[in-house]
Amino acid sequence: MHYAWLSFARTGDPNxxxxxxxxxxxxxxxxxxxxxxxxxxxxxxPFGREREAWMTRA
Incomplete structure (x- = not known):
């Protein structure tokens, strides 16, 4: 995860x-x-159902 964060911070791409x-x-x-x-x-x-439940409450 650390390398993905560093890559994203440097280039905007975590790959x-x-x-x-x-x-x-x-x-x-x-x-x-x-x-x-x-x-x-x-x-x-991965948490689409939970995300959508929060979206309907707003």
């Missing part, structure tokens, strides 16, 4: 050799989040 797969750009249509764990991976909108 690099330190990530096991490319982290796609976040858009309104697709909300990819990189899950950092022992098996790091990208998930599309």
């Amino acid at each position: 690099g050799a330190h990530l096991p797969e490319k982290w796609p750009v976040y858009t309104n249509e697709r909300k990819p989040a990189f899950v950092f764990s022992t098996a790091s991976h990208v998930e599309d909108d």
Whole structure:
């Protein structure tokens, strides 16, 4: 995660050799989040239901 933060701070892009797969750009249509764990991976909108529940309360 540290290298992804550094890469993003330097270039605006968190991707690099330190990530096991490319982290796609976040858009309104697709909300990819990189899950950092022992098996790091990208998930599309992992908390979408919760996010939408908060959006309906606003």
